[in-house]
Amino acid sequence: MSTAYGASYAALPTAAETASARARISSQCDDVQRAEQEIIGLEAQIAVLRNQIAARRNDIxxxxxxxxxxxxxxxxxxxxxxxxxxxxxxLVAACYVRTLRTLSSINRVWGDITLDTPHAWSKIASRTAHSVDLLCLR
Structure with a gap:
């Protein structure tokens, strides 16, 4: 090992060490490629499974x-x-005027009965006189 200007340098590898390192690099590159291909395959499987899950959720x-x-x-x-x-x-309209809309939307029968019950619609509740004036203008 030589020292120049206070730095330490490792000895150059031998031909055998260089060949061994290149063989390891080649093998490791092959390992990386295989792992990447495996990941691509797994991602494809995940996509298929996600589609199956979505289909099952639609079924549910x-x-x-x-x-x-x-x-x-x-x-x-x-x-x-x-x-x-x-x-x-x-009875409900007497206490809660706004619920007539809800009652009429329960189903078609309730809607027809609610709309065909004039007594339920005979009371107009308003919190302000201004609201009554607006209703009269319409």
Missing amino acids: ERIRDAIALDENMTAPVRLLPSEIVAAIVV
Whole structure:
């Protein structure tokens, strides 16, 4: 090992050491290429799995929608006579005028009954006189 200007230099490798290092480099480059190819394959598998997961989630959503339709079809509230529904609409409208919109959107039957119950719509509630004036202008 020679020293020049205070620096230390390693001896040059022998031909055998150079050949060995080049062989290791070549082998390691091959390892890197194989690993990169494996990663590409794994990423492709992940993409396939993500598509399968998305498809299954869509299946679940369709099944849940079907369950909701069946539950709505068999809901006990559908068995109430129109007169009872109208009474409910009138009672609720007396306390909470804004809920008429909600009641009319429960389903088509409730909507028809709510809209066909004049007593529920006979009261206009307003917090200010200005609101009543605006309603009268329309």
